[in-house]
Amino acid sequence: xxxxxxxxxxxxxxxxxxxxxxxxxxxxxxxxxxxxxxxxxxxxxxxxxxxxxxxxxxxxxxxxxxxxxxxxxxxxxxxxxxxxxxxxxxxxxxxxxxxxxxxxxxxxxxxxxxxxxxxxxxxxxxxxxxxxxx
Amino acid sequence: xxxxxxxxxxxxxxxxxxxxxxxxxxxxxxxxxxxxxxxxxxxxxxxxxxxxxxxxxxxxxxxxxxxxxxxxxxxxxxxxxxxxxxxxxxxxxxxxxxxxxxxxxxxxxxxxxxxxxxxxxxxxxxxxxxxxxxxxxxxxxxxxxxxxxxxxxxxxxxxxxxxxxxxxxxxxxxxxxxxxxxxxxxxxxxxxxxxxxxxxxxxxxxxxxxxxxxxxxxxxxxxxxxxxxxxxxxxxxxxxxxxxxxxxxxxxxxxxxxxxxxxxxxxxxxxxxxxxxxxxxxxxxxxxxxxxxxxxxxxxxxxxxxxxxxxxxxxxxxxxxxxxxxxxxxxxxxxxxxxxxxxxxxxxxxxxxxxxxxxxxxxxx
Numbered sequence: 431x432x433x434x435x436x437x438x439x440x441x442x443x444x445x446x447x448x449x450x451x452x453x454x455x456x457x458x459x460x461x462x463x464x465x466x467x468x469x470x471x472x473x474x475x476x477x478x479x480x481x482x483x484x485x486x487x488x489x490x491x492x493x494x495x496x497x498x499x500x501x502x503x504x505x506x507x508x509x510x511x512x513x514x515x516x517x518x519x520x521x522x523x524x525x526x527x528x529x530x531x532x533x534x535x536x537x538x539x540x541x542x543x544x545x546x547x548x549x550x551x552x553x554x555x556x557x558x559x560x561x562x563x564x
Numbered sequence: 565x566x567x568x569x570x571x572x573x574x575x576x577x578x579x580x581x582x583x584x585x586x587x588x589x590x591x592x593x594x595x596x597x598x599x600x601x602x603x604x605x606x607x608x609x610x611x612x613x614x615x616x617x618x619x620x621x622x623x624x625x626x627x628x629x630x631x632x633x634x635x636x637x638x639x640x641x642x643x644x645x646x647x648x649x650x651x652x653x654x655x656x657x658x659x660x661x662x663x664x665x666x667x668x669x670x671x672x673x674x675x676x677x678x679x680x681x682x683x684x685x686x687x688x689x690x691x692x693x694x695x696x697x698x699x700x701x702x703x704x705x706x707x708x709x710x711x712x713x714x715x716x717x718x719x720x721x722x723x724x725x726x727x728x729x730x731x732x733x734x735x736x737x738x739x740x741x742x743x744x745x746x747x748x749x750x751x752x753x754x755x756x757x758x759x760x761x762x763x764x765x766x767x768x769x770x771x772x773x774x775x776x777x778x779x780x781x782x783x784x785x786x787x788x789x790x791x792x793x794x795x796x797x798x799x800x801x802x803x804x805x806x807x808x809x810x811x812x813x814x815x816x817x818x819x820x821x822x823x824x825x826x827x828x829x830x831x832x833x834x835x836x837x838x839x840x841x842x843x844x845x846x847x848x849x850x851x852x853x854x855x856x857x858x859x860x861x862x863x864x865x866x867x868x869x870x871x872x873x874x875x876x877x878x879x880x881x882x883x884x885x886x887x888x889x890x891x892x893x894x895x896x897x898x899x900x901x902x903x904x905x906x907x908x909x910x911x912x913x914x915x916x917x918x919x920x921x922x923x924x925x926x927x928x929x
Contacts, residue, residue, distance in 0.1 A: 466580075468789070469597045471880045472857050472887075490909070492857050494596040494879050495789050516855075 433557060434461040436527055440544065441553035442503035447527065448547060450540070454509060458531045459491065459500060462557045464523050468493045473519040475511040475533060482506060482535065484543050489532060491522060503547060506537040568613035569705055569767035577785060584788055585677030587614040592787040599790035600882040603753055606782030607711035609774055610791055616679030617704045617761065618686065620670040622695035629663060629670060632689050632830055634813065636823040640665045645732045645748055649813055649821050650685060651831030655838050656809040657816070658685055660801060664734045664748055671734075671746065671761070673706075675803045689830065705767040709774060709783075710757030710794075715928070717778040718758050722747060726758065731929040740766075740773045752791065754798030754925040790882075797881050797923035799849070799890065805860055805876045806847060806890060814843040815892060817920075845873065846898035849920035850889040850906065856913035858889035863907040867914070872897055875906060881922055888922050889915070 439447045445463035449456040464470065472492035482488050482502040489500045511533045515521060521530040537543070548556060565588040574581065579590035590611065592599060602608055620629060629637040635648030642665050650658035659678045664671040674682040683699045690697060709718055718726050724737035724747055734748035743766040751757035762770065775783060786794075792802070799817075801807050806816050813822050813835065822835055852858060858878030865871050873893030881888045889906065897904060900919060905912035 468580075468592055469595050492880075494600075494793055494882065495591070497857065497859060 433465065433554070434527070435550045435554050435557075437550045439527070440503075440547035440549065441556075442501065442547060443556055444501045444503075446500060446503045448503050450544070453536060455504060455506070455535050455537055455540070456531050457503060457533050457535060458526055459522060460553070460557075461526050464526045464530075467491060467498060467522075468495065470519045470522040473515045473522065473532070475513075475515065476508050478508050478511060480508045482508065484546070491519070500532065502535070504535060504537045504543050505539050506535040508533055509536050510534040566614070568611055569764045570611045570613065570771055573768055573771060574611065574785075579785070579787060582788065585614060585675065587676055589614055590785075590787040592789045593785050596787070596789035596793060597882045599784055599786045600793050602782060602784040603711045603755060603786055603790060603794055604883055605712070606784075607709065607713040607717055607757075607778055608753070608784055608786035608790070609771070609778070610708040610710065610786045611705075611771070612708050612759075612791075613705045613764075613767070614676035615706050616674040616676060616682065616699070616701040617706065618672045618674065618683055619698040619700055620672060620686075620695055621668065621698070622693070624693040624695050625670050628690055628693040628695045629672075630827065630829060631693070632686060633661070633663065634822040634829060634831065634835070635663070636826040637663060637670075638826070642667060643733060643735060644730070645734045645750055647821055649807075649818060650682065651813070651829075651835065652809060653831055653834060655812040655831050655834035657803075657807045657811060657813065658682065658809070660803060660807055660818075662750060664746070666734065666736070666746065678803065703764055705762055705764050705770070707760045707770065707774070708751055708753075708757060709760065710751045710753040711755045711783075712926070713778065713781040713783065714755070714757040717774065717781055717783055718747070721773055721777050731927050739770055743770055745770075749928070752800055753794040754800065754921070754923055755794075756926060756928040792877075793879060793882055796877050796879060796888075796890070797883055797921065798925045799921035802877065811892065812838055812843065814838050815845045815847060817847045842895065844895055845892045846895045847876065848891055848893055848898045849918045849922060850875075850878075850891050850904065850915040851918045852887035852889070852906065852913060852915045854913035854915070856906065856908040856911070857887050858891070858906040858908065858913075858915070864891045864893050865905045865907055865912060866897070867903055867905060867912075869912070872904070878906075884922055888918075890920070
């Protein structure tokens, strides 16, 4: 199966993407993740102002079949959430890198943590390794 | 992990696979909701070869099945099939099964994860009965063709006049010109439909022929994801969810499968007592009022916070468009309209007891 993995983003091994934009980052789930989940029917997001640590679950996306945690790729304070997802969670399937963004974060340790993230090539390799494990 | 003879075919068709009962099975092809609607509105084809099949032969076959099953097997005339339970002496459930009465034997279909357990249970309790038990699971392909278009599609690929096959009828026939098969009007979706049994060697040919034959009718291959949502809406029990060794038939709402007056069978005494005393727990339908989806294992509590049960199955029901659940709760809280909380990730989310089945089965009777 082919997955869209834009070159200008960074990725966590847990399948979230990060777009760095000045002192704020935008976070969502990858095309690989949304395809693996199937039809997303429910999303739960944190409140604005909440402080997250890298690796901490910040929300939940649910398909017909299962609930999956979504993890913070970086530490920081939530500065915005995509409230439209609460009513239209299927946007996570249709436009995971655009309208399907999940939250914005003011990272507290971007320099220290961003080298933990994968570039598009490394993330593609990671998804292929995961797929072949199956 | 075990694979059915159609595994490579599923992968080639783009299926995602998942472990289920020790089998690597297709969970979805294009999407659970789309596959669910295709089955409700047109037709779906399911590879369910992971299910187990055990033939019961011999002069004591009926007497033996009466001994191990809760159903009155004597009422299953040749050419018919029916649902039944195997129970432990304490009334807990070994498995739920389907018994098909064929000309030369009874065919018992059991759950994938329980084949060895059930076959062992049957062998153990066959002492003193003149029966032969044959586990044909590994050699048998089982397909389900379900949905309002199933009859028309199947009718074009078999010599059997399936339009005359009764609900729960079973017959031996030929598929695709030369494939000896057992054809039954049974299923697990709440729709009219059929289940087909034949030897593995024919699996790919029958699968491909049916899909091709049904293409114009909207027939789609269906994975286990939609199989689960399709059985959930009409409240068809799933082993490991609504039934287990810790749940008795009266709690599971399956008292209608227990024929206490048919004579002796394993579990009868315990079940008589449970029925007389009334079950302590009951399986109820819940509709979520608050925002949240109930899942198996989530606690159910009163609005005051007292834990009173557990969700056995829950999901956003595709046909109903609601977040629904089946839950085993304290019997006094089973009344329609009772407000309860489902504890979703440590947060109570309000729900209300609603009528089941959520979806009225559309069998052709």
